[in-house]
Amino acid sequence: MHLVFGMRRTPPELPFAPSGHFTIGTFVPGRGLRGIAPISYHRKSYEGICAALVSGEFRPDVVITCATPPDEQGRRTLGGIVSYLDLAMARAGRVVVEEVAWLPYIAGSAPVPDDCEVLAVRPAPTGPTVGFSADHDEIDARVAAHIADLLPDRPRLALGIGRIPDALALSLAGRGDVEVLTGVVTEAVAGMAADGALADATIRSMSVVGPPSLLLWAAGADVVLSSSTTIQSPSWLGGQDRFVAVLGALSVDGAGNVNSERIGSRTVSGLGGAPDFARGAAASANGLCIVAVRSSDAHGKSRLVDVVEDPTLDGAWVGAVATEHGAVRLTGLRPAERRRALAAIF
Incomplete structure (x- = not known):
């Protein structure tokens, strides 16, 4: 299995270390992934990621993402994201979402397939959030x-x-x-x-x-x-x-x-x-x-x-x-x- 991460602010809690059977890659190496080794850097820009999804060069089996609670019609969206995930979800065999209780719908956000699997429900955060950048000087x-x-x-x-x-x-x-x-x-x-x-x-x-x-x-x-x-x-x-x-x-x-x-x-x-x-x-x-x-x-x-x-x-x-x-x-x-x-x- 090859697990590909997007942008992360904090390190993921992995169930086991990367090995010959479980490898990790990312399009955006950096802050939240620096402690993971080995990790593969898939060197593509966002346009390149989209092209790889359209051509089939990159075809995910499963997409795991966060989503809004269902609306009155039972539909979920990614809340504050479209990015390349609209293409990834359309081409994945399965879409698994973590429902975020406070996550709002922002106009244009990508809809989640109706047959997605809801893995867990995350409550609103209680502590301070971690920013992407330090204070400027x-x-x-x-x-x-x-x-x-x-x-x-x-x-x-x-x-x-x-x-x-x-x-x-x-x-x-x-x-x-x-x-x-x-x-x-x-x-x-x-x-x-x-x-x-x-x-x-x-x-x-x-x-x-x-x-x-x-x-x-x-x-x-x-x-x-x-x-x-x-x-x-x-x-x-x-x-x-x-x-x-x-x-x-x-x-x-x-x-x-x-x-x-x-x-x-x-x-x-x-x-x-x-x-x-x-x-x-x-x-x-x-x-x-x-x-x-x-x-x-x-x-x-x-x-x-x-x-x-x-x-x-x-x-x-x-x-x-x-x-x-x-x-x-x-x-x-x-x-x-x-x-x-x-x-x-x-």
């Missing part, structure tokens, strides 16, 4: 300020999970013209709504991830979920004017190629939707792919490197890079000009 705020200066009027913004995206959300308070078109709605997006950053437009995403308060907010707000086949489609995103993707990095080379997966030989994150958003933003009229990164790591080592091998993002998709020292636009620059421009902000 002054350096993150300076990076965010430089990103804000790059945004066009009325941007359609893809904002990910992390310290810099959280800081950026705060820096846009009162702006009033930001539309959200993103992979995941986080507490930062709810904060933007409260702070007057958002335009009067539907928030579009493939998921809402956070504490119960966030999902309950999204259920009552103008939030509409769609499948990864749309939200993570570079061609569809490229047709959205002023689409701006703000993406994180662990290192960048002089050509603008980006690594957001590896620290040394250790894989700490997955492709996620980054390549899909980057390609879409690069193709969008007045759009922009912005890579946001602190100039050095926790040990003071520069994140500007000679060469990024097997990059997460091709430098051709990257329109700008921002650090705490400034931001540079790379579009149209020759290779030597790119290297000099990047060296000035690292």
Whole structure:
């Protein structure tokens, strides 16, 4: 049996250790799965996962997920998610759900098959929830300020999970013209709504991830979920004017190629939707792919490197890079000009 995990904040409680008969893989290695060894990294973006499901390359036998309580017609949904799970459930032999008593329906959430098996009912949480990212600091705020200066009027913004995206959300308070078109709605997006950053437009995403308060907010707000086949489609995103993707990095080379997966030989994150958003933003009229990164790591080592091998993002998709020292636009620059421009902000 091969068990494939999606994004996790906390380690799973496994009944036994991985072995020759029981193996574990994931599309998103990271925080909740770092203690599991061995683990296989299935290196696909969300668009790639969808393509693998459609082609049959990836065909799950069982999908295990959370779901809402049944409505008056006895129907359940995934509550705050569509992602690629709509495709996975349609192709799986069995769908097993954990019913979450407090989980609301958010517009567009994927319906669960009527013949699903209900494994258990989870009550409302009683303790604090674990966030995906640590609190941002002054350096993150300076990076965010430089990103804000790059945004066009009325941007359609893809904002990910992390310290810099959280800081950026705060820096846009009162702006009033930001539309959200993103992979995941986080507490930062709810904060933007409260702070007057958002335009009067539907928030579009493939998921809402956070504490119960966030999902309950999204259920009552103008939030509409769609499948990864749309939200993570570079061609569809490229047709959205002023689409701006703000993406994180662990290192960048002089050509603008980006690594957001590896620290040394250790894989700490997955492709996620980054390549899909980057390609879409690069193709969008007045759009922009912005890579946001602190100039050095926790040990003071520069994140500007000679060469990024097997990059997460091709430098051709990257329109700008921002650090705490400034931001540079790379579009149209020759290779030597790119290297000099990047060296000035690292």
